[in-house]
Amino acid sequence: MGYCLTDLINACQNDWRAYIEHDFVRQLGAATLSEESFRHYLKQDYLFLIHFARAWGLAVYKSRDMTELRHSLDSLKTIVDTEMGLHIGYCREWGIDEESLHDLPEAHETLAYTRFVLDCGHRGELLDLHVALAPCLIGYAEVADWITSHPQTVTSDTPYQAWIDMYRDENYQQAARRERRWLDARLAEVSPRRFEQLITTFRDATRLESAFWQMGLDAAS
Amino acid sequence: MGYCLTDLINACQNDWRAYIEHDFVRQLGAATLSEESFRHYLKQDYLFLIHFARAWGLAVYKSRDMTELRHSLDSLKTIVDTEMGLHIGYCREWGIDEESLHDLPEAHETLAYTRFVLDCGHRGELLDLHVALAPCLIGYAEVADWITSHPQTVTSDTPYQAWIDMYRDENYQQAARRERRWLDARLAEVSPRRFEQLITTFRDATRLESAFWQMGLDAAS
Amino acid sequence: MGYCLTDLINACQNDWRAYIEHDFVRQLGAATLSEESFRHYLKQDYLFLIHFARAWGLAVYKSRDMTELRHSLDSLKTIVDTEMGLHIGYCREWGIDEESLHDLPEAHETLAYTRFVLDCGHRGELLDLHVALAPCLIGYAEVADWITSHPQTVTSDTPYQAWIDMYRDENYQQAARRERRWLDARLAEVSPRRFEQLITTFRDATRLESAFWQMGLDAAS
Amino acid sequence: MGYCLTDLINACQNDWRAYIEHDFVRQLGAATLSEESFRHYLKQDYLFLIHFARAWGLAVYKSRDMTELRHSLDSLKTIVDTEMGLHIGYCREWGIDEESLHDLPEAHETLAYTRFVLDCGHRGELLDLHVALAPCLIGYAEVADWITSHPQTVTSDTPYQAWIDMYRDENYQQAARRERRWLDARLAEVSPRRFEQLITTFRDATRLESAFWQMGLDAAS
Numbered sequence: 001m002g003y004c005l006t007d008l009i010n011a012c013q014n015d016w017r018a019y020i021e022h023d024f025v026r027q028l029g030a031a032t033l034s035e036e037s038f039r040h041y042l043k044q045d046y047l048f049l050i051h052f053a054r055a056w057g058l059a060v061y062k063s064r065d066m067t068e069l070r071h072s073l074d075s076l077k078t079i080v081d082t083e084m085g086l087h088i089g090y091c092r093e094w095g096i097d098e099e100s101l102h103d104l105p106e107a108h109e110t111l112a113y114t115r116f117v118l119d120c121g122h123r124g125e126l127l128d129l130h131v132a133l134a135p136c137l138i139g140y141a142e143v144a145d146w147i148t149s150h151p152q153t154v155t156s157d158t159p160y161q162a163w164i165d166m167y168r169d170e171n172y173q174q175a176a177r178r179e180r181r182w183l184d185a186r187l188a189e190v191s192p193r194r195f196e197q198l199i200t201t202f203r204d205a206t207r208l209e210s211a212f213w214q215m216g217l218d219a220a221s
Numbered sequence: 222m223g224y225c226l227t228d229l230i231n232a233c234q235n236d237w238r239a240y241i242e243h244d245f246v247r248q249l250g251a252a253t254l255s256e257e258s259f260r261h262y263l264k265q266d267y268l269f270l271i272h273f274a275r276a277w278g279l280a281v282y283k284s285r286d287m288t289e290l291r292h293s294l295d296s297l298k299t300i301v302d303t304e305m306g307l308h309i310g311y312c313r314e315w316g317i318d319e320e321s322l323h324d325l326p327e328a329h330e331t332l333a334y335t336r337f338v339l340d341c342g343h344r345g346e347l348l349d350l351h352v353a354l355a356p357c358l359i360g361y362a363e364v365a366d367w368i369t370s371h372p373q374t375v376t377s378d379t380p381y382q383a384w385i386d387m388y389r390d391e392n393y394q395q396a397a398r399r400e401r402r403w404l405d406a407r408l409a410e411v412s413p414r415r416f417e418q419l420i421t422t423f424r425d426a427t428r429l430e431s432a433f434w435q436m437g438l439d440a441a442s
Numbered sequence: 443m444g445y446c447l448t449d450l451i452n453a454c455q456n457d458w459r460a461y462i463e464h465d466f467v468r469q470l471g472a473a474t475l476s477e478e479s480f481r482h483y484l485k486q487d488y489l490f491l492i493h494f495a496r497a498w499g500l501a502v503y504k505s506r507d508m509t510e511l512r513h514s515l516d517s518l519k520t521i522v523d524t525e526m527g528l529h530i531g532y533c534r535e536w537g538i539d540e541e542s543l544h545d546l547p548e549a550h551e552t553l554a555y556t557r558f559v560l561d562c563g564h565r566g567e568l569l570d571l572h573v574a575l576a577p578c579l580i581g582y583a584e585v586a587d588w589i590t591s592h593p594q595t596v597t598s599d600t601p602y603q604a605w606i607d608m609y610r611d612e613n614y615q616q617a618a619r620r621e622r623r624w625l626d627a628r629l630a631e632v633s634p635r636r637f638e639q640l641i642t643t644f645r646d647a648t649r650l651e652s653a654f655w656q657m658g659l660d661a662a663s
Numbered sequence: 664m665g666y667c668l669t670d671l672i673n674a675c676q677n678d679w680r681a682y683i684e685h686d687f688v689r690q691l692g693a694a695t696l697s698e699e700s701f702r703h704y705l706k707q708d709y710l711f712l713i714h715f716a717r718a719w720g721l722a723v724y725k726s727r728d729m730t731e732l733r734h735s736l737d738s739l740k741t742i743v744d745t746e747m748g749l750h751i752g753y754c755r756e757w758g759i760d761e762e763s764l765h766d767l768p769e770a771h772e773t774l775a776y777t778r779f780v781l782d783c784g785h786r787g788e789l790l791d792l793h794v795a796l797a798p799c800l801i802g803y804a805e806v807a808d809w810i811t812s813h814p815q816t817v818t819s820d821t822p823y824q825a826w827i828d829m830y831r832d833e834n835y836q837q838a839a840r841r842e843r844r845w846l847d848a849r850l851a852e853v854s855p856r857r858f859e860q861l862i863t864t865f866r867d868a869t870r871l872e873s874a875f876w877q878m879g880l881d882a883a884s
């Protein structure tokens with residue numbers, strides 16, 4: 001009785017698999033991804049993180065009590081104090097300095113996904129915001145797992161290993177599990193009509209994540 | 222099965238009766254209310270209407286489809302195109318010109334209620350906003366009914382009759398019934414935990430309405 | 443002394459011309475645009491209008507006084523009470539019934555532009571929201587003018603004439619001029635640093651409008 | 664040339680002094696404040712802090728770049744990770760356990776001030792939010808200074824010393840100075856019309872702070 005995140009994923013199984021096992025992900029695992037694609041992705045992902053941090057700031061605002069507020073603040077701190085730094089360091093290794101990130105024009109795919117998430121948050125309540133954020137936070141944990149377990153994955157001497165390790169890292173996986181528990185507790189008590197709304201949000205967000213991978217692939221063509 | 226607005230009212234019956242049958246309302250019906258109290262109330266109610274209009278603008282923004290959007294826009298138009306004009310005309314009859322309304326300092330009671338409603342809207346979803354608005358829109362229709370049916374009510378030759386008639390008017394009563402139907406349809410499918418949240422919102426809004434009446438009474442002392 | 447809308451346009455002249463004179467617009471004027479492109483555009487423009495209406499609802503909320511609030515409400519009413527109806531009627535003539543519009547999946551280009559505008563509104567103040575909306579409201583008036591005055595334009599017996607006339611209509615042109623005056627009055631007193639921010643918003647919104655045309659063209663390929 | 668925070672304070676000097684030197688503050692310094700007043704204030708201040716934290720979450724959302732975002736996040740962390748804990752510990756010393764804080768009904772004065780600040784933030788841009796927050800963050804630093812330097816202040820063996828020390832603490836004073844610099848930099852470039860808007864916001868927020876002290880005093884009568 002009651003819904004959970006797995007029900008959301010099952011309700012848009014095709015879109016979810018298309019995202020998790022996207023060609024960008026497959027090529028990244030097989031170490032055949034063009035560096036140009038990856039570099040373009042990395043740069044846009046920096047802009048993505050800024051709006052992602054703003055979204056968690058919004059989640060802090062929308063919290064109904066201190067428990068919810070602390071949960072959102074933890075995610076916000078993880079992004080700004082940890083991920084952002086890892087990302088900037090990682091970009092540097094790929095020859096992208098922080099200055100150049102500041103002047104970067106934002107790709108339409110970045111705009112579309114990030115502003116969609118923020119609008120879900122403003123229009124709906126905290127749960128709508130979390131559901132819109134889930135394909136990113138929880139999806140990346142699953143992407144890292146999928147790559148790791150996939151037979152075609154090349155595990156040594158690949159330029160992408162550090163990126164994969166970032167999302168396989170126990171801290172990250174733990175944050176993803178924590179978020180999943182939060183969602184499961186809330187989804188357990190929504191009505192069927194409300195669940196339909198959330199499916200739409202989750203599906204749109206998942207598709208926008210796929211489009212974000214695709215943007216990376218397209219940069220090389 | 223499922224909740225409705227009457228359940229919200231019953232859940233905070235004491236606060237609701239204290240609001241509907243507030244001394245301000247009783248004295249207004251019995252035509253014993255001091256004109257100073259009424260004039261202070263009228264002026265602050267003008268400021269209230271501005272923020273009330275802003276709240277319905279927010280409801281337009283938060284709508285999930287065109288049916289919801291048109292419902293909110295109808296309320297917004299009622300306030301700005303009808304009630305606002307009636308109110309300004311009514312103030313004029315009481316010797317309060319429109320210019321003086323513009324420079325009016327906002328009372329704490331006006332600030333508290335209006336900004337509370339707006340925050341409910343931003344923090345939650347459209348339903349939270351509607352529930353926070355309900356004591357005003359639906360409550361005033363009930364206040365007008367209560368005054369009318371009350372044995373102590375003086376019905377002729379009272380300076381307050383025009384005000385009472387404004388809320389007994391079929392157009393207003395119809396808007397209140399329309400809103401009640403909208404709420405009943407949504408409340409029917411919320412979970413018990415969610416209903417608890419909405420009770421808190423409804424009770425706080427009801428108390429803030431009472432404080433708004435009290436502000437009127439206090440102005441005369 | 444002081445800035446005006448023309449300064450915003452001049453600051454991103456290339457992007458503005460690329461939008462106003464986009465191939466979609468040229469082909470529409472020359473009546474060489476594929477009907478498939480136009481139909482795709484029309485359908486997405488319906489979804490666009492819904493979010494555009496939400497944006498004007500947000501503008502009502504963000505207003506600082508009744509003059510600003512009425513200005514925003516006028517635009518909101520124009521969209522919902524007039525344009526929306528024209529659009530649905532117009533879609534019908536192109537064989538697109540209202541039902542099919544309700545189930546339409548939202549293109550990334552529609553998502554990107556509409557949610558960008560809404561985020562500009564939430565993040566900044568009323569002026570940021572208006573600047574993000576300007577390429578649409580004011581741009582379409584200019585697009586209609588440009589088509590009309592362009593030597594290659596075919597003026598009789600073209601399926602697109604009714605669409606062009608909708609934006610050449612005096613009511614629409616007047617709304618665009620009214621908005622321009624509102625913007626000119628506000629831009630007159632912003633600081634250079636603030637103007638830089640607004641240029642970025644205006645440029646991004648203009649590019650997203652171009653991408654919206656391009657989406658139409660791409661639908662036919 | 665250009666405005667600064669001192670200009671805001673000077674523009675509502677009477678309201679500012681009435682707040683900084685409020686009877687609640689004077690009695691607190693002179694150790695003549697009734698414990699009932701202080702206890703009521705302390706409890707409501709806990710609820711205040713929650714909404715204050717939400718306001719800084721909103722500031723994170725409204726930030727235009729990572730520098731602004733980190734500035735807001737620092738304030739948010741100070742409140743949630745430091746002040747909140749100090750406050751709960753401090754309440755405990757006054758016999759108020761954390762459980763009882765959770766069920767506390769919110770006073771109108773708390774509602775009025777906190778929701779006013781949040782609405783300033785949503786309606787305007789980041790600067791409006793900061794200006795609405797300034798009487799609290801910067802005002803408390805000044806209150807602590809004023810108490811300390813006032814000849815009637817009793818400095819030993821008073822139940823209020825720990826509270827005063829909390830705001831005299833170098834960490835708190837530093838946060839207040841940091842915020843003042845942020846405001847001075849932004850105010851330097853606003854137009855006279857904009858500055859007028861900000862004066863209204865600052866004055867209203869200052870008056871709402873005074874009303875918050877008054878609420879404490881009234882609790883003992």
